[in-house]
Amino acid sequence: MPEFIRLHAQDHVAIATAPLDVGAVLEIDGRPIELASPIPSGHKFAIREILAGSPVLKYGQPIGIARHPIAVGCHVHTHNVRDHHTVAETIASTNPPADPPPLRRSFLGYHRPDGRIGTRNYVAVLSTVNCSATVCHKIVARFDAERLKRWPNVDGVFAASHTTGCALQYDGRKHQMIARTMAGYANHPNVGGRLMIGLGCEQNTPAYLGQHHGVVPLYAADGERLTRDDAVPTLTMQSEGGSQATIARGERMLEQVLDAANQSTRSTADASALCLAVECGGSDGYSGITANPAIGVVSDRVVACGGTSIISETTELYGAEHLLCDRSRSPEVAQKLIDLLHWWQQYVSYYGGELDNNPSVGNKAGGLSTITEKSLGAVSKSGSTALEAVYDYAQRVTAKGLTVMDTPGFDPASVTGKVAGGANLVMFSTGRGSCFGCKPSPVIKVASNSDLFQRMRDDMDLNAGQAIDGKSIEQLGDEFFEFALRVASGEKTASERNGFGDHEFVPWTVGPTL
Structure with a gap:
């Protein structure tokens, strides 16, 4: 394993692949470089002199500017680099790449009446409002x-279940967001049956979901068989006579829902039915070098099969958005992404923040210095294909190919939106470590480094740290794609074996609580 990696010939920095001691002498381009300070694994050190106020290059791209002069061999991090990125106002032209050669693959999935294919067969109990959340969980608890x-x-x-559903403007932005999210889960291809529970006086009523979002409530008399496949069995606590009556009847109704869902079995499906959500959480200095590029290869393979890939976390595209804009199918697609970033800048500034606050304490400890550096690594999850469309949060994704969904960088909220949009499979990279799971879609966790893969072996599925040892990103990506097909066909992921995913439904909403 090399002691360091230089990603691009023009870069001002190299990345340590193991802790390096002060005074260590490394040879780069035939010249010795003596380290002026200890360099933690995954962190950067200067291989060229960097003038104050000048760009610092990594990936061949500026990740920020030097706060003051940085000498060769010095640690390059938050103490001497700051972000300095400006988002373009308009996009006049784009340069989309040619489509990848077609690829024909298949998996074993669940064929749904609307033509979509599920990779899992779950039953969901959906709360229209937080007031019915406990009842939903008590019903589920009866089915161990x-x-x-x-x-x-x-x-x-x-x-x-969630934290809202009432005290919001009727049909306002916040209402639309929570309703879209609920509808996306109720009608998800990985959900073979559902039961909806409301209180009865909330803004986010079952009737609203039926009128605006295609979730048709079915109010059946007690003991009546649930026979309509296109409707969602629904109970309201006020009509049923309270919490205990709702729990008891909900249990009886859920047995019928399970009976119907149990009729579904796996059969061969074309891989064009895959809708892949790509995510990174707990990123470190290796994430953009190993795990994210390998996931990008998987994204390319899914697109080549005729499927869909969704990248999100808009706040973690800031600083790298120009790469996606250039690949956009049209200037209109690119402009929508630019407009979202301008909205985010205004949104966070209203609360006294800025987008460069995004890298977390853990991200920085792992070697990431600015949001631009983080974003340049994060965007590699998107692979190399053309950007076809940009979607609002939890909006149903219908385009084939690479897409962007507007979400925050908070992993549970981000993945919740993409699953609501139809993602039936999730690939999640992590460098610091994550134990994330998400029902109803399986989450494949990719470790960015071998140390993490071994240290949290029970939570990791794949080891992208092999790229540091010499395996090519292309080879890793192909191996990861084969694993993804097996997971789509039913192989359990680490988070599924651990039973995670019951508490990660975290819808993002924007707007006041009234």
């Missing part, structure tokens, strides 16, 4: 692993 053996074709039952 032992009881669920009665329905062997069902992967499990989960509650999708």
